[in-house]
Amino acid sequence: MFSPEFIEDLWYGKHPVSILLAPAGWLYGLMMQVRRTLYQSGLIPVQKLRAPVIVIGNLTVGGTGKTPLVIWIARFLKARGFRPGIVSRGYGGKVKEWPQQVRTDSNPDLVGDEPVLIARRTGCPVAISPKRRIAAEELIAYAGCNIILCDDGLQHLALPRDIEIAVVDGIRRFGNHRCLPAGPLREPVSRISSVDMVVSNGATGRHEYMMEYIPENLVSLADENKRMNIDTLSGGTVHALAGIGNPSRFFAYLRGKKLQLIKHEFPDHYAYAAADIQFGDGLPVVMTEKDAVKCMRFASKEHWYLPINAKMPDTFEHRFEYLLKEITNGQETA
Secondary structure (H helix, E strand, C coil): CCCHHHHHHHHHCCCHHHHHHHHHHHHHHHHHHHHHHHHHHCCCCCCCCCCCEEEEECCECCCCCHHHHHHHHHHHHHHCCCCEEEEECCCCCCCCCCCEEECCCCCHHHHCHHHHHHHHHHCCCEEECCCHHHHHHHHHHHCCCCEEEEECCCCCCCCCCCEEEEEECCCCCCCCCCECCCCCECCCHHHHHHCCEEEECCCCCCCEEECEEEECCEEECCCCCCEECHHHHCCCEEEEEECCCCCHHHHHHHHHCCCEEEEEECCCCCCCCHHHHCCCCCCCEEEEHHHHHHHHHHCCCCEEEECEEEECCHHHHHHHHHHHHHHHCCCCCC
16 A cells, blocks of 8 residues: 555656556546547437536546535525535445435444535535436435536546536646546546636636635534634644645644644545544644544544635636526526
8 A cells, every 4th residue: 555645746746656657547548538438429328317417526536625615506506596416426435325315414434524514514415326326316306406516526427417617726736647547637637628617726727716715713523612713722732633635735724823733644534533533632633624524423622623615706606607597597496
């Protein structure tokens, strides 16, 4: 098993092994292009659903910040009278029967951390399945959803889509521009030109929309009614805990608040045990909200999480509203 540091250097640095793996990356990219052509040509048929579908995905492996955007879009749709449902693969979950409904109190060990987080933050019906089309059909038939959001799934072409939005890490971008295993790409970079909108969670390129993260006050895992301004901890030492795709931004924010960090990095979608977050020194433990949904059942008063909200520019909102009217014939209510 390769270390995260090795993979980071391989995909985002100039590790020589990446050059050796380049032919495998070319073959992988070619296979993905052929597969997409088969779907586009109709040789592999895809039947439309009874509701429009919006896919929010990315080209690279690992976290690019899709979840805050999914939450923003779900709230945007609800404010305009739509009844959005959200489908996801449910990465990290152990459930074996699909589709599976996800509620605000669902066990993230079974259904995955991100679906539970999305259910909690949006109040929308959420369902998971490796075959996202089945999950979408369930939400339309039994939850009365009249528009579907797919968290990830840009490469899941068996799910029809009316709008595609790609999210790009504004700092790491596309790494070495190579496909797996030589680089982080699930598809060649050229795929980005075919999506309807590109969102960057940092510095933007041409024709990209910037997504800003707006942190809120820290929330206690032991009592979510209890909140604390993070500046209260300024100058002190905290345990900073993250099991997400790219934790560097989270750690950098905490350092920017003049906190001394004892870092604890875990793999993405990590299944926590109580011993992973108990350090016995009385220092505050600060984690992401995605980690918090898995740690609440054994958290204590020193455990806090940092909620964040996406902030989208007016240009994104106007463009998205235009595309939305195109796929719904201008209808904004059920």
